[in-house]
Amino acid sequence: MSVEMHIQRSNVSILFLENYPLINSMRLHHLKFGWWNVSLSPPRSKSKGNPENYQTVCNVLIDTLTTHELSVLAICEVSSADVNEIERCLEGTPFKIQSFDHDVGQTRYDTAVIYNSLSVEISHIEDLKRFPRDQVIKIGQVIQVVDLREKDIFKLVLCHWPSRVNTSGESRRYLAAEGLYHATSDMMRNNEHIIVMGDFNSSPYDRELLDGLKATRCHEAVRKHPTELFYNPFWRALSPKEIYNYTMKDKKHFPSGSHRYKDPYGEYWHTFDQIIFSGNFIGSSVWHLNESTATALSTDLLISSILDKSSIIDHLPVVCEIIKHP
Template sequence: MFWTQVSLLPVMWWNTGLSPPIPKLDSTDADREFVAEEIKTMHSQTPIGIFGLGEVCSNDLSLIMAKLDDKSIELVDSTDRTKRLKHDTALLYDTSRLTLESQRTHITNIDGKRLKVAKRARFKTFLGGKIDVFYSHWPSRLTMEESNPKRAQLGIALRGAIDSTMTADGYYILMGDYNDDPSSPSLAYYLRATRDRTLATKRDRTPYNPFWRKLGESIHHEDSTGDNSVCGTCFYSGGDYSQWHTFDQVIFSSAFLGNGQMTLEERYTDVMASDELKLRIKRERFDHFPVLSCISLRSKKT
């Protein structure tokens, strides 16, 4: 069957650092203004298709929406700071290409402790296809180290959430700040997110993670000036073995690797390290870069 591309849909994620899930917030108006301007700039360069946001609250989102000033962009405000388990994620999406059909929160209980697995939003594209988007912000390694078995349970719980809600065509996207690298057991073993496209195409339950490609320096040594290369998506100056991690990822179900109505356009997968954010990331509250990938929305060729 032959298909033709009708629309390229950018899929982005950014842990903004504005309103982490802690009792007391200390971000300033200047911080919020900076984030809103960065998102506006990204939107002008790469028009928003689906954009997941982490560490935000309703006040942050109001400013972002006002700054965007785009009637085609709608907000899914999934934040809630009224309870002990604080939710700090949200979605922006393009209403000219997507219709929101349903939402769901996935929580797991581990040894009496409730942990956030993901928020899910189901979209219908303007061509009729359906996509489940699971967006997550998992616990920091400062409070839950990499070897903690609860991290494995989060991967298992996310796998279970996917299996329990997956559409017949099997199109789903995972995005978030997992506070785990692509190689971490929670993602590589328990979620089963692979770097191997061939294996993913053979196994319906094995998603493909293009952010395995983003584990190292972005520029070759001989081409780098020393400060223009980035080595992941998250910077932590106190790292023992590396100051960088690739905690922020966008992961795709194997359906996006087939010859169907939606396909992954992997060449667009990247870390969106703007010059301004590069200057701030090592000395201010902002410690994550946004990440980008794209999918192609297609129709049958006549």
């Protein structure tokens, strides 16, 4: 074999391993998760599903799934009809989609999960809800995720909490947070691995997440009380990625977080989409959060779409990675 051929084959091997790190024996076993509010069919609103919007959403989905090597990408504001269209876009790939959309009371659950069928399998466990004064509050949907390589099991809770548009939203979100903490307390005491993700319509510092769900930013507190506290890495997303100086004096937009809309207090960017972890991911089990990967995906295409008033996109996808290490 010539030296040139040997180098070419070596380069191909390196490229293959870089593109498929799960089979690279030099890299720790990992799984990547994501969440995105795709804005196609919000509950109680007219569907925005049309060929142009489906193409836009599918382009982002495929790019996000492949570029970031996601095993699981949960989405919300989708209907069963939207899921059928997305399923067509996924044909010929290892990615499958399962809809969890259905009516509940005067509203509906509006979620679906796209997953790599070569990496994980998923199944629906239960819907969590509360009924204060004959109202229905959607707490979340519990999905079981099984890692096909290690056979480890994770509980994934998908949340789309009440909007901030109505004044009743805050109290309803707090009830959802309290209900979710109560529903997951036994799981945490049993050392189950829980990942809560969603569009909470709340910032990490709001009382529903900080007090109701007990999702904190403090590593030391979580390490000391891993069966009582959740860890929220998306506190780090509150500030813009860019640090201001005089060279930015003409810059108009400073994206941060995952969602852009002007609230009554004048803020434009908000960290409403988050992925939150049970305490055992912070040092008390073989699975660990790789916190540097927890971020909102602010590509030029996504940011330009959010700033374009004619685009349906108003949320950024958020992603994270967990790694197995004894």
